[in-house]
Amino acid sequence: MEKRKRRDPHHSWAEPFKIKMVELLKMTTPAQRKKTIEEAGFNTFLLKSRDVYIDLLTDSGTNAMSDRQWAGLMMGDEAYAGSENFYHLEATVRKYYGYKYVVPTHQGRGAENLLSRITIKPGDVVPGNMYFTTTRLHQELAGGTFYDVIIDEAHDPASLHPFKGDIDIAKLEALVKKFGAKKIPYICVATTVNMAGGQPISMKNLKEVRKFTSKHGIKIFLDMTRVAENAWFIKTREHGYADKSVAAIVKEICSLTDGATFSAKKDALVNIGGFFAVNDKKLYDEASNLCVVYEGLHTYGGLAGRDMEAMAIGIVESLTDDHMKARIGQVIYLGEKLMDAGIPIVRPIGGHGIFLDAKAFLPHIKQDNFPAQTLAAEIYIDSGVRSMERGIVSAGRDKNTGKHNYPKLELVRLTLPRRVYTQAHMDVIAESIECVHDRRKKVRGLKMVYEPKYLRFFQARFKRA
Numbered sequence: 001m002e003k004r005k006r007r008d009p010h011h012s013w014a015e016p017f018k019i020k021m022v023e024l025l026k027m028t029t030p031a032q033r034k035k036t037i038e039e040a041g042f043n044t045f046l047l048k049s050r051d052v053y054i055d056l057l058t059d060s061g062t063n064a065m066s067d068r069q070w071a072g073l074m075m076g077d078e079a080y081a082g083s084e085n086f087y088h089l090e091a092t093v094r095k096y097y098g099y100k101y102v103v104p105t106h107q108g109r110g111a112e113n114l115l116s117r118i119t120i121k122p123g124d125v126v127p128g129n130m131y132f133t134t135t136r137l138h139q140e141l142a143g144g145t146f147y148d149v150i151i152d153e154a155h156d157p158a159s160l161h162p163f164k165g166d167i168d169i170a171k172l173e174a175l176v177k178k179f180g181a182k183k184i185p186y187i188c189v190a191t192t193v194n195m196a197g198g199q200p201i202s203m204k205n206l207k208e209v210r211k212f213t214s215k216h217g218i219k220i221f222l223d224m225t226r227v228a229e230n231a232w233f234i235k236t237r238e239h240g241y242a243d244k245s246v247a248a249i250v251k252e253i254c255s256l257t258d259g260a261t262f263s264a265k266k267d268a269l270v271n272i273g274g275f276f277a278v279n280d281k282k283l284y285d286e287a288s289n290l291c292v293v294y295e296g297l298h299t300y301g302g303l304a305g306r307d308m309e310a311m312a313i314g315i316v317e318s319l320t321d322d323h324m325k326a327r328i329g330q331v332i333y334l335g336e337k338l339m340d341a342g343i344p345i346v347r348p349i350g351g352h353g354i355f356l357d358a359k360a361f362l363p364h365i366k367q368d369n370f371p372a373q374t375l376a377a378e379i380y381i382d383s384g385v386r387s388m389e390r391g392i393v394s395a396g397r398d399k400n401t402g403k404h405n406y407p408k409l410e411l412v413r414l415t416l417p418r419r420v421y422t423q424a425h426m427d428v429i430a431e432s433i434e435c436v437h438d439r440r441k442k443v444r445g446l447k448m449v450y451e452p453k454y455l456r457f458f459q460a461r462f463k464r465a
């Protein structure tokens, strides 16, 4: 799939847009960057944006909006209750995702909070295809325990399984046997599993999960943050979907679930926003009531009217095949360039970025010395490219033993914002990583000198070990 038809002009991933306004970038020197990363405690989250050249920290909220979305901002109806833009958003969610009810939230974790609080009781068990940081934390804060039921291949950066986001039904069945279905309020199914490297789930597997959960009366809630990117992989990799549109595949995915949480900061091409969506009226009533406590009235959920308008327009743009071809095309372009240079990356190439295998890149650094955290700092020093750690720091501590969780994957994520950078930027990124790779043996690890209690990767500080 990755090498497919690269030189055939009819298969180019060229952008289906042209550029109307530009934002100037700031250039810095290696000496400046050595100082700034030290001041930031070797944590790329603590760098100032003005010290960054190419920002691949995240694809979250960093998207470039279209002229239509900017025009939509001017159509903001900033009424406290019943904003016109809410009804536009609601109609869009119904039409394109098929869910009956929608509660807007300020971003994805706001929706996760609502879902966790209305469905999870203390002692409950919540299976999922690999954890996500905020998702798992909200499940735990509600008294639940997360169990990973993703297939084993997802934990192997070298496995070429085309759908590493698939769920292992045997693992799910074992949980039902052990705890009983009554203790499992829902299974959280993520599309393009972030922590596995942006790996998709197949429609075939989702159908099996639906069949299994229906039999046991367990609900499926979709973490649909990158559902359109997942649909593109189904279209290009799964038998029987080549002629279906991204929009049709997305609707089919949603139809196999009971509801969803959504961070609009990813797929939906906006800078802020999210929602909780559900088909069950009772759950909707509970969610819209809790929304008033944590987000705002259920017709704005912490968003301005204009934000909901931009989201409604962005959802439609995100579901076009042309957009998705260019989006994933750019990610694959960068990934292939790195592979050609012998850089160890997670394969197959995922949807929202490239994940460097830091264990293979820096084999001499022990996991206790944070190889991925170290590698992200080295790349920044080399070129001002900002990436982020997805390894032991992100995995946090075990909530019972207080020990580090030791994830099998120790990754550096180079996340590509949508519609923001050019092909020449991709070349610079690849060249910089090659430079760091050439001098990898000289790189020293880190030690943690400050550790916050929640989601430590955001604010932890390090020094050279």
Ligand SMILES: *Cc1c(COP(=O)(O)O)cnc(C)c1O
Pocket (backbone or CB within 6 Å): 060, 107, 108, 109, 110, 132, 134, 135, 190, 194, 223, 225, 262, 263, 264, 265, 266, 273, 274
């Ligand atoms: C970003 C993200 C979330 C949380 O959304 P926010 O908008 O950042 O609060 C949840 N799940 C996944 C898979 C994500 O990538």
